[in-house]
Amino acid sequence: MATLLEVDNLQTQFLTSAGIVKAVDGISYDVEEGETVAIVGESGCGKSVGALSIMRLIPWPPGRIIGGAVRFQGKDLVKLSDAEMRHVRGKEIGMVFQEPMTSLNPVLTIGLQITETVRHHLGVTQEEADKRAIELLGLVGISEPERRLKQYPHHLSGGMRQRVMIALALSCEPKLIIADEPTTALDVTIQAQILELMKGLTRRLGVALIVITHNLGVVARYADRVNVMYAGKIVERGRAHDIYHRPSHPYTLALLKSVPRMDQPRKAKLDPVEGQPPDLTRLDEGCSFRPRCRFKVEHCEREFPPLNSVAPGHVAACFETARVVRLEKVAS
Amino acid sequence: MSAVPAQSFAAPHAGDILLSVRGLKMHFPVYEGALFRKVIGYVKAVDGVDFDIRRGETLGLVGESGCGKTTTGRCILQLERPSAGQILFNGRNLADLDRNQLRGIRRHIQVIFQDPYSSLNPRMKIGDIIGEPMKVHGTEPDAAKRDRRVRELLHTVGLNPRFADRYPHEMSGGQRQRVGIARALSLQPEFIVCDEAISALDVSIQAQIINLLEDLRDQFNLTYLFIAHDLSVVRHLCHRVAVMYLGRVVELAECDELFDNPMHPYTRALLNAVPIPDPEVEASRPHQVIQGEVPSPINPPSGCVFHPRCTLAVEGCKKAVPGLRELRRGHWVACTEV
Numbered sequence: 001m002a003t004l005l006e007v008d009n010l011q012t013q014f015l016t017s018a019g020i021v022k023a024v025d026g027i028s029y030d031v032e033e034g035e036t037v038a039i040v041g042e043s044g045c046g047k048s049v050g051a052l053s054i055m056r057l058i059p060w061p062p063g064r065i066i067g068g069a070v071r072f073q074g075k076d077l078v079k080l081s082d083a084e085m086r087h088v089r090g091k092e093i094g095m096v097f098q099e100p101m102t103s104l105n106p107v108l109t110i111g112l113q114i115t116e117t118v119r120h121h122l123g124v125t126q127e128e129a130d131k132r133a134i135e136l137l138g139l140v141g142i143s144e145p146e147r148r149l150k151q152y153p154h155h156l157s158g159g160m161r162q163r164v165m166i167a168l169a170l171s172c173e174p175k176l177i178i179a180d181e182p183t184t185a186l187d188v189t190i191q192a193q194i195l196e197l198m199k200g201l202t203r204r205l206g207v208a209l210i211v212i213t214h215n216l217g218v219v220a221r222y223a224d225r226v227n228v229m230y231a232g233k234i235v236e237r238g239r240a241h242d243i244y245h246r247p248s249h250p251y252t253l254a255l256l257k258s259v260p261r262m263d264q265p266r267k268a269k270l271d272p273v274e275g276q277p278p279d280l281t282r283l284d285e286g287c288s289f290r291p292r293c294r295f296k297v298e299h300c301e302r303e304f305p306p307l308n309s310v311a312p313g314h315v316a317a318c319f320e321t322a323r324v325v326r327l328e329k330v331a332s
Numbered sequence: 333m334s335a336v337p338a339q340s341f342a343a344p345h346a347g348d349i350l351l352s353v354r355g356l357k358m359h360f361p362v363y364e365g366a367l368f369r370k371v372i373g374y375v376k377a378v379d380g381v382d383f384d385i386r387r388g389e390t391l392g393l394v395g396e397s398g399c400g401k402t403t404t405g406r407c408i409l410q411l412e413r414p415s416a417g418q419i420l421f422n423g424r425n426l427a428d429l430d431r432n433q434l435r436g437i438r439r440h441i442q443v444i445f446q447d448p449y450s451s452l453n454p455r456m457k458i459g460d461i462i463g464e465p466m467k468v469h470g471t472e473p474d475a476a477k478r479d480r481r482v483r484e485l486l487h488t489v490g491l492n493p494r495f496a497d498r499y500p501h502e503m504s505g506g507q508r509q510r511v512g513i514a515r516a517l518s519l520q521p522e523f524i525v526c527d528e529a530i531s532a533l534d535v536s537i538q539a540q541i542i543n544l545l546e547d548l549r550d551q552f553n554l555t556y557l558f559i560a561h562d563l564s565v566v567r568h569l570c571h572r573v574a575v576m577y578l579g580r581v582v583e584l585a586e587c588d589e590l591f592d593n594p595m596h597p598y599t600r601a602l603l604n605a606v607p608i609p610d611p612e613v614e615a616s617r618p619h620q621v622i623q624g625e626v627p628s629p630i631n632p633p634s635g636c637v638f639h640p641r642c643t644l645a646v647e648g649c650k651k652a653v654p655g656l657r658e659l660r661r662g663h664w665v666a667c668t669e670v
Binding site for chain 2: 159160187188191192193195221244273276
């Protein structure tokens with residue numbers, strides 16, 4: 001498989017009254033053609049900012065991409081002009097946002113929003129665009145597509161709106177779709193519908209998918225590879241199986257241990273990650289997870305650990321990975 | 333004034349019943365017209381709900397958005413005046429009480445809200461937020477004593493007593509939720525409604541708050557109504573679970589029984605939809621996705637409200653509304669086809 005997208009040492013900062021927030025602090029990862037890659041982390045870890053940076057959707061002020069490269073099919077997206085970038089957005093890379101109510105225009109019909117995109121990027125006539133829109137709505141499982149084209153977003157339920165968002169993202173046959181918490185605002189049965197739909201369509205059409213989420217269950221069901229983020233950095237990456245069965249960063253391990261699981265006997269007590277996530281304006285040169293870490297050693301204060309290989313295709317940013325893995329083995 | 337319902341929906345084990353809900357209905361009118369407003373229909377948010385909670389028990393109330401779980405909680409808290417039905421707390425029907433009597437009972441029924449950002453007054457100091465219920469209800473009129481009690485409560489919920497002098501915006505979501513819990517505890521209630529109390533929190537913080545709620549339950553012998561949509565959390569925390577769909581309870585059972593042996597087709601679909609954080613388990617599970625969406629509560633389907641989405645539905649399901657039947661000891665199901 002060829003590499004489709006390569007994010008290389010991407011850094012995005014925000015200027016705030018409290019100081020500079022390094023929301024994305026040198027992250028690197030790649031996505032192969034047709035692959036589903038997950039970015040997992042909690043609020044404020046930089047997972048959404050990282051995705052918005054790929055699309056160059058960071059508003060300045062206060063935010064700015066200050067370094068790194070995003071190579072997509074040979075082009076560095078960071079270096080493109082605004083006009084060139086507009087051809088990438090929506091055409092070569094589609095996007096699905098969390099809140100389908102705020103990401104669709106409430107005063108335009110569904111049909112207009114889809115055909116506008118199609119006409120802009122593909123330069124087809126209104127009739128051809130209408131045909132394409134009907135085809136797309138059918139593809140994402142919306143019944144009576146002709147009638148839906150004339151409806152407004154408020155006529156549709158949350159699940160239906162998210163289907164429209166997916167139709168929009170797919171409208172110009174992109175190579176890559178970035179989905180930022182695509183099902184977080186939805187109920188669990190609708191979430192299952194939307195995720196099955198996205199999985200089916202991306203496999204069938206060979207579209208690569210970056211799915212950004214905090215839900216470890218969603219990741220387990222859909223991702224080929226997983227990047228775990230904490231405080232602006234990727235702290236672990238590997239195939240989904242390795243991340244779940246051989247977590248090698250203390251944060252990944254703690255995260256997996258802290259959620260109750262429906263398929264296992266009930267535990268008397270949960271094992272929470274103690275403490276709070278760090279203040280991103282006050283990070284030092286050491287590891288940002290160390291105040292909450294059970295494995296910390298003296299060296300963690302002096303240097304942020306680099307991503308070390310723990311197995312083929314599996315890296316973790318920790319000096320003590322050997323101890324983490326050993327403990328995990330003993331526990332299971 | 334005291335009333336004992338004829339049919340019981342309580343857990344089989346012993347213990348007195350603290351709260352009974354019988355035939356609870358909450359219909360909100362829908363209006364049309366700006367000047368001459370007329371009622372054109374009703375949103376049947378809660379449409380005939382029955383359950384019992386024993387003292388010390390945690391009952392989970394689960395279901396998807398719009399199923400009426402939050403409205404049920406608000407009716408119990410007397411934040412809504414139910415259209416019909418009874419809410420018996422310690423055997424007394426809350427609808428029969430006058431203002432003063434209700435005020436006396438309100439002390440014993442407290443709530444923890446979902447959003448720790450909007451449920452704390454941003455202009456009040458944490459100490460005043462936690463102390464206010466004691467002032468209002470006159471349980472601790474002396475300011476110095478109240479202050480001491482506030483600090484004690486902060487300690488109980490795992491916060492530094494120094495937080496009493498801070499404002500909500502200086503705290504994280506998890507810390508604010510602890511403040512909300514301290515406020516709920518300040519009147520030493522018997523019963524707490526936890527309305528999506530952990531849903532707004534991050535995964536790593538959720539586990540901290542779940543453990544805190546469990547510790548407090550044991551320490552103060554609290555009874556919880558735990559309203560949530562996260563089924564794995566409900567399974568961890570609750571003794572019994574009631575599953576709601578479109579304003580009705582469709583299944584009610586002990587926690588392990590419900591999760592090991594779900595009977596109602598909706599409960600089964602719901603459990604099936606929850607992804608499990610393990611790629612191997614996920615790969616081996618059948619993914620039967622339930623079709624369609626929840627119908628509108630203004631014009632719900634006839635008969636069993638689940639029949640348009642149900643795989644077991646037969647002709648009779650469109651006509652008669654199935655009541656809760658006890659199919660196993662302590663396991664009630666509102667379905668005629670299981």
